[in-house]
Amino acid sequence: xxxxxxxxxxxxxxxxxxxxxxxxxxxxxxxxxxxxxxxxxxxxxxxxxxxxxxxxxxxxxxxxxxxxxxxxxxxxxxxxxxxxxxxxxxxxxxxxxxxxxxxxxxxxxxxxxxxxxxxxxxxxxxxxxxxxxxxxxxxxxxxxxxxxxxxxxxxxxxxxxxxxxxxxxxxxxxxxxxxxxxxxxxxxxxxxxxxxxxxxxxxxxxxxxxxxxxxxxxxxxxxxxxxxxxxxxxxxxxxxxxxxxxxxxxxxxxxxxxxxxxxxxxxxxxxxxxxxxxxxxxxxxxxxxxxxxxxxxxxxxxxxxxxxxxxxxxxxxxxxxxxxxxxxxxxxxxxxxxxxxxxxxxxxxxxxxxxxx
Amino acid sequence: xxxxxxxxxxxxxxxxxxxxxxxxxxxxxxxxxxxxxxxxxxxxxxxxxxxxxxxxxxxxxxxxxxxxxxxxxxxxxxxxxxxxxxxxxxxxxxxxxxxxxxxxxxxxxxxxxxxxxxxxxxxxxxxxxxxxxxxxxxxxxxxxxxxxxxxxxxxxxxxxxxxxxxxxxxxxxxxxxxxxxxxxxxxxxxxxxxxxxxxxxxxxxxxxxxxxxxxxxxxxxxxxxxxxxxxxxxxxxxxxxxxxxxxxxxxxxxxxxxxxxxxxxxxxxxxxxxxxxxxxxxxxxxxxxxxxxxxxxxxxxxxxxxxxxxxxxxxxxxxxxxxxxxxxxxxxxxxxxxxxxxxxxxxxxxxxxxxxxxxxxxxxxxxxxxxxxxxxxxxxxxxxxxxxxxxxxxxxxxxxxxxxxxxxxxxxxxxxxxxxxxxxxxxxxxxxxxxxxxxxxxxxxxxxxxxxxxxxxxxxxxxxxxxxxxxxxxxxxxxxxxxxxxxxxxxxxxxxxxxxxxxxxxxxxxxxxxxxxxxxxxxxxxxxxxxxxxxxxxxxxxxxxxxxxxxxxxxxxxxxxxxxxxxxxxxxxxxxxxxxxxxxxxxxxxxxxxxxxxxxxxxxxxxxxxxxxxxxxxxxxxxxxxx
Numbered sequence: 001x002x003x004x005x006x007x008x009x010x011x012x013x014x015x016x017x018x019x020x021x022x023x024x025x026x027x028x029x030x031x032x033x034x035x036x037x038x039x040x041x042x043x044x045x046x047x048x049x050x051x052x053x054x055x056x057x058x059x060x061x062x063x064x065x066x067x068x069x070x071x072x073x074x075x076x077x078x079x080x081x082x083x084x085x086x087x088x089x090x091x092x093x094x095x096x097x098x099x100x101x102x103x104x105x106x107x108x109x110x111x112x113x114x115x116x117x118x119x120x121x122x123x124x125x126x127x128x129x130x131x132x133x134x135x136x137x138x139x140x141x142x143x144x145x146x147x148x149x150x151x152x153x154x155x156x157x158x159x160x161x162x163x164x165x166x167x168x169x170x171x172x173x174x175x176x177x178x179x180x181x182x183x184x185x186x187x188x189x190x191x192x193x194x195x196x197x198x199x200x201x202x203x204x205x206x207x208x209x210x211x212x213x214x215x216x217x218x219x220x221x222x223x224x225x226x227x228x229x230x231x232x233x234x235x236x237x238x239x240x241x242x243x244x245x246x247x248x249x250x251x252x253x254x255x256x257x258x259x260x261x262x263x264x265x266x267x268x269x270x271x272x273x274x275x276x277x278x279x280x281x282x283x284x285x286x287x288x289x290x291x292x293x294x295x296x297x298x299x300x301x302x303x304x305x306x307x308x309x310x311x312x313x314x315x316x317x318x319x320x321x322x323x324x325x326x327x328x329x330x331x332x333x334x335x336x337x338x339x340x341x342x343x344x345x346x347x348x349x350x351x352x353x354x355x356x357x
Numbered sequence: 358x359x360x361x362x363x364x365x366x367x368x369x370x371x372x373x374x375x376x377x378x379x380x381x382x383x384x385x386x387x388x389x390x391x392x393x394x395x396x397x398x399x400x401x402x403x404x405x406x407x408x409x410x411x412x413x414x415x416x417x418x419x420x421x422x423x424x425x426x427x428x429x430x431x432x433x434x435x436x437x438x439x440x441x442x443x444x445x446x447x448x449x450x451x452x453x454x455x456x457x458x459x460x461x462x463x464x465x466x467x468x469x470x471x472x473x474x475x476x477x478x479x480x481x482x483x484x485x486x487x488x489x490x491x492x493x494x495x496x497x498x499x500x501x502x503x504x505x506x507x508x509x510x511x512x513x514x515x516x517x518x519x520x521x522x523x524x525x526x527x528x529x530x531x532x533x534x535x536x537x538x539x540x541x542x543x544x545x546x547x548x549x550x551x552x553x554x555x556x557x558x559x560x561x562x563x564x565x566x567x568x569x570x571x572x573x574x575x576x577x578x579x580x581x582x583x584x585x586x587x588x589x590x591x592x593x594x595x596x597x598x599x600x601x602x603x604x605x606x607x608x609x610x611x612x613x614x615x616x617x618x619x620x621x622x623x624x625x626x627x628x629x630x631x632x633x634x635x636x637x638x639x640x641x642x643x644x645x646x647x648x649x650x651x652x653x654x655x656x657x658x659x660x661x662x663x664x665x666x667x668x669x670x671x672x673x674x675x676x677x678x679x680x681x682x683x684x685x686x687x688x689x690x691x692x693x694x695x696x697x698x699x700x701x702x703x704x705x706x707x708x709x710x711x712x713x714x715x716x717x718x719x720x721x722x723x724x725x726x727x728x729x730x731x732x733x734x735x736x737x738x739x740x741x742x743x744x745x746x747x748x749x750x751x752x753x754x755x756x757x758x759x760x761x762x763x764x765x766x767x768x769x770x771x772x773x774x775x776x777x778x779x780x781x782x783x784x785x786x787x788x789x790x791x792x793x794x795x796x797x798x799x800x801x802x803x804x805x806x807x808x809x810x811x812x813x814x815x816x817x818x819x820x821x822x823x824x825x826x827x828x829x830x831x832x833x834x835x836x837x838x839x840x841x842x843x844x845x846x847x848x849x850x851x852x853x854x855x856x857x858x859x860x861x862x863x864x865x866x867x868x869x870x871x872x873x874x875x876x877x878x879x880x881x882x883x884x885x886x887x888x889x890x891x892x893x894x895x896x897x898x899x900x901x902x903x904x905x906x907x908x909x910x911x912x913x914x915x916x917x918x919x920x921x922x923x924x925x926x927x928x929x930x931x932x933x934x935x936x937x938x939x940x941x942x943x944x945x946x947x948x949x950x951x952x953x954x955x956x957x958x959x960x961x962x963x964x965x966x967x968x969x970x971x972x973x974x975x976x977x978x979x980x981x982x983x984x
Contacts, residue, residue: 054516074519075528081520087513091535100531101521152521 005030005155005188006051011060013046020046021057022212028156028190033182035191035199038209039235044192047209048158051190052081065155079156080149084164086141088133094120094144095129101152119147122181139170146181156188163198175201196236200224208232229342233275240281240317244274244341252341255312257291259334263341273342278319280338283309289331295324378594385587391874393855402588409585411675412573413648416589419569420645422484423552426491431545433492434499435537439529441500442507453504460497467494468561475562476708482564490562491552498551499544506540507533560699564709565665565692576670576693583671663688664905667704667711669892670695672766674925681912687905704729710899712906718891718962721762722755726965730761731896737907738763740914747954748931752891754962762893763910764931768865769952769960770806770888773849776877778859786814786883788860790833795840799852799861802844804978805963806888807834810862813885813959820964827977834981844982853878864890866928868949880949886959891931 006028013021021043028034036044049055050062053074062070069077080101089097095116102112120126123143133141142162149157159178163171179202182189193199199206200220208215208223208231216228227233230241245253249264254274266272286292293311300306305323309316311332324330385403389396406412441452459467471490472482480486510533518528534541556571563572574586662685670693678689692711694700697720704711705727716724724730735741741763748764756762774783778797789798789810801807809819811830821827842858849861854874863871868880894913896906912918919935929950930936939945948956966974 052516052520054519074516075522075524081517083513083517085511085513087511087517089514089518089532089535100518100523104522104527148517148521 003030004028005032005065006190007061007063008047008051009061009063011047011050011057011062013043013050013055013057020212021050024060024212024214026207026214026217028188031186031188033179033189033191033202033204035193035203035206036209037193037196037199037206037235038215039194041211042209043212044194044209045160048081048160048190048192051079051156052158053077078154079158080152080154081158081160082142082145082149082162084160084162086133086145086162088141088145088148090133093130093132094125094136097133097144098129098148098151100148105152115151119151122150122184123147123177138166139174142166142174143177146178150181150185150187154187156190159189159191161193162191163193163195171198178202200236208235210235226340227275227342230273230275233273233340233342238278238317238319240276240278242274242276242314244272246270246272246341250336252339254339255291255314257312259290259339260336261339261341262336263339266341266343271344273344275340275342276334276338278306278317279304280334281316281318281320282333282335283307283318283320283322283324284331284333286329286331289333291332293330293332295326295328295330298323298326381587382591382594385584385591387584389874390584391851391854393851393857394874402584403592406585406588406592412585412589415568415570415573417645417648418484418567419553419571420648422487422491422569423549424645426488426495426552427545427548429488430492430495430548431499431541434496434544434548435503435541437496438500438503438507438537442504453500456497456500458497459494460501464494464555464557465561468558471558472561472706472708476706482562482709483567486562486564487559487567487569490558491555494555494558495548495551498547499541502544502547503537503540506537510536563692565667565711566690568693573670573693576695662686662902662905663690664902664909665690665692665709665712665900666909667692667694667700667714669693669715672715672892672926674921677913677918677921680918681909685905685908685912687908689909704897707899710901711897712900712902713894713909714897715765715892715894718752718755718893719965721893721895723965724895724897725756725761729898731898731900731903732760733763733896733910734907737904738911738914740911743914743916743919743932743934745931745933747957748891751889751957751960751962752893755964756893762895763914764891764893765913766866766926766928767889767891767931768929769882769890769957770801770809770862770864771868771880771882772860773853773863773868773871773878773880774860775853775856775858775875776879778856783860783879783881784884786810786885789814789862790837790840792840794859796842797859798837798841799849799858800837800841800844801849801862802846804974806862807844807978807981808974809888809963813883813887816885819888819961820966822966822970822973824973827973831977831981835984838981838984865949865952866926869927869944869947872949882952882956882960884959886961889957889960889962891962 004027008024008026008028011021011024012019024043024047026047036047038044046055050057053069053072053076056071060070061068064078089100092100098116098119099112102115107115116129117126120128123146125140125143125147128136128140128144133144136144142165145162146157162178163174166174175198178189178191191199191202200223203220205217206220206223207217210231216223216232218226223232224236227236227239233239233241242254244255246263246266246268247253247258248268249266250261252259252261252263252272252274254276261274283289291311293309293316295307296310296315297308298305301319304319304321307318307320307324309318309330309332316332384392386398386400387395388399388401437456441449441456444452468490471486471493475482475486475489514532514536515528518532519525523531554571555569556575559569560572560575563569568576570589574582577583577586664687666689668691672693673691678691681687682689692709694703697717700714700716701720701723703709704714704724721730744764748767749759751767752759752762752764772783772786772788774788779788779794788794789800801810805819808827808830811833812819812821812826815826815829815833817823817826817830821830843852845852849863850867850871852858853861853863854871856875856877863880865880865882868878872878872880894910896903896910900906913922914932916932916934916938919930919932920938923930923932923935923939936945936951944950
């Protein structure tokens with residue numbers, strides 16, 4: 001494993017009475033593509049701005065490459081930021097935009113020209129150096145913003161929802177572009193987004209945040225398949241989250257029906273949260289299921305059908321490539337390893353409520 | 358049809374907006390001094406404009422003050438905007454409110470309070486005080502135009518610059534500044550224009566010896582605005598038009614750049630742009646500043662000996678001041694006012710200690726009553742012997758013992774009539790009530806003059822405070838209303854010259870001039886008597902150079918000097934010795950300029966009747982006007 005490049009130690013920050021970050025600890029390894037994921041207001045942007053030097057934490061430290069940079073001015077830090085709305089300098093040409101940082105560092109003209117050329121090639125925008133930002137499309141502007149940041153050869157690139165303003169198609173293209181760039185440059189990316197799909201697609205590590213707390217840190221697979229709490233489960237993809245009772249090891253009671261599962265160690269007859277992904281629910285003939293229900297809604301989603309099934313007074317969300325018309329009686333079956341059991345949050349602070357995007 | 362209406366609308370707009378300016382421009386080429394007559398095309402006013410040092414130096418004063426105040430206000434206003442922008446919302450709203458107050462506040466309040474402040478800090482009124490005042494009222498305009506630009510500016514671009522290694526100052530100038538530059542420039546232009554425009558605040562904060570165009574022009578209203586001013590206004594309008602043209606050249610170019618064509622602007626274009634945006638303004642600044650220093654150095658106060666003179670506008674031949682300075686070595690600091698009522702508070706406040714002032718009769722009475730005047734030491738004014746005894750006697754009406762005042766100019770109120778338009782000899786105020794002259798009568802639009810004429814016609818004193826007499830006069834004035842073509846002040850002169858009316862009530866000083874322009878006009882002091890007014894030199898109590906003041910007054914009483922002034926002002930002079938020196942016999946013996954003593958016997962000066970009676974007069978006049 002590569003070394004820790006950035007270590008965030010006990011960082012807290014509040015605006016007035018509003019606590020945005022509470023005693024947050026996190027480290028970032030060299031060459032990692034780390035994504036801070038969470039709903040708006042979860043503190044992810046604040047954390048990024050603290051890293052960039054635009055905000056000072058109320059308490060705690062930021063260690064960069066072994067040095068404390070907590071109160072270092074932004075212009076003295078070895079990291080560069082790609083801002084949410086690009087923040088290009090509109091009265092300068094693309095070349096002048098890209099050269100901005102290099103000129104300040106006093107690089108030679110030929111070095112700067114080389115770098116401009118290299119950066120534009122890297123973001124596939126060769127020949128654009130004499131144009132003005134306003135004449136470029138959103139995606140092109142975004143790539144220029146990245147080019148402007150990377151020519152400075154930062155150790156870390158901070159990206160603040162850089163794709164937020166783009167349309168879906170462009171966003172997907174840019175996701176691949178970013179992955180390619182990251183691999184070519186070999187630098188650390190810290191990426192902020194509220195789009196879980198974006199996070200799952202690009203990241204090495206995802207940090208799910210809510211209300212100033214880190215909810216879970218893990219690989220995309222971990223986060224998706226094994227959410228540690230109801231918030232993460234709900235935030236990442238669609239989920240059925242139940243107040244369930246762990247009857248004993250490997251058996252859980254969900255809305256009155258007993259499902260075999262694979263989890264152990266939660267005790268007996270303990271209240272837990274149980275998560276079942278919609279695509280993990282199999283709809284079978286009524287008599288073959290663990291539970292009987294009736295289809296109440298049906299929507300065609302392209303890849304699959306989305307259905308709601310009323311069973312034991314609970315609406316179950318189901319994704320399936322098979323279609324069951326509204327009113328059909330069905331049976332519900334879930335494979336044991338598709339049920340994710342989670343501890344109930346212990347404190348109210350930690351509890352994840354009110355998800356807003 | 359719709360198209361036609363549109364064009365008509367456009368035409369109306371153009372007429373209403375530009376007709377006044379066109380009139381002014383046409384008049385600036387009129388070789389006749391009066392606006393009622395076209396005397397042929399001439400460029401002489403433009404020539405004499407540039408030869409007129411007084412006008413040119415006020416022009417430079419105006420431009421320097423406008424330029425400096427706009428520049429300083431732009432710097433302060435921009436910094437303030439940045440500060441306000443970074444405040445939190447509550448404080449920001451509060452600060453914006455506070456900075457907007459000077460803009461919403463009535464000019465007169467701002468002006469008076471600035472004046473009081475300067476007095477409190479014992480500052481000498483002059484260039485500096487005007488400049489400070491202008492900066493003060495200009496700052497809100499700059500903030501007003503910079504703030505919106507600053508709000509539009511993406512704060513992230515500033516942060517992006519920091520992020521790329523720029524220091525905060527470098528980031529501001531490289532990134533934020535170009536974004537808000539249009540706002541700063543328009544703020545600067547707005548401030549510049551506001552400063553050029555300002556009259557009220559300048560009026561209260563200026564001191565002796567300095568004038569801006571607006572105060573200078575306004576001080577001339579009593580004598581009529583000179584055609585040189587038309588020429589100057591025309592030039593200023595054309596300049597503004599030209600600047601507008603330059604400013605409008607730019608956007609087109611920007612659009613062009615933003616088309617996204619992959620090329621640098623051509624070299625010629627680049628040079629052109631540089632000339633327009635850098636060289637032209639820089640040259641303007643240099644010319645203005647250099648001109649300012651040039652004129653400043655010419656009017657530089659050299660010695661410590663000086664006399665501060667406060668006089669009506671256009672009420673003294675400028676050459677006379679030069680002669681006085683040459684002969685005595687005393688520097689004359691000269692300031693002008695436009696009405697007694699404007700002069701009075703400035704003297705009373707003590708903001709500036711004037712040495713010599715020239716108020717009218719009733720105002721002298723008021724100043725004596727309020728103990729504002731100092732007695733004149735007649736030993737220092739031997740030339741008083743040149744002033745006719747008649748005038749010293751008339752002066753007793755307001756200066757009972759001849760202790761405070763030296764008559765300077767005088768005149769009467771009478772009837773000016775057009776010989777070709779009346780068929781009888783006119784010698785009585787009664788013609789003003791003669792239905793024959795319906796719609797050919799011009800009355801003075803001022804309370805005391807209108808009532809004075811009527812009271813005299815009725816055989817009463819024009820200083821009457823008897824309510825019955827006043828009501829009688831009021832009713833007579835109401836009866837007269839249908840006959841009157843117009844109630845006017847200055848226009849009597851021009852309308853009479855232009856044969857627009859048969860009979861007008863006018864001051865004798867104007868009569869001589871109108872007769873020169875239109876020989877058919879005749880002036881008469883009606884047999885019932887009339888108003889005689891006298892403007893006299895007085896020395897305020899707080900004068901700092903009393904001896905110089907007396908020297909100055911004595912100098913003005915010298916026959917040759919009085920003659921020069923008479924020729925310049927054309928108002929009657931009380932200086933008998935000067936009258937003897939008048940070469941033109943027709944003027945020396947003019948019944949208008951120098952009526953017989955018998956004619957003056959029925960004449961009275963106006964007296965200050967007290968605030969209460971003033972109110973009564975005003976109320977009655979209001980009734981007349983509103984009936």
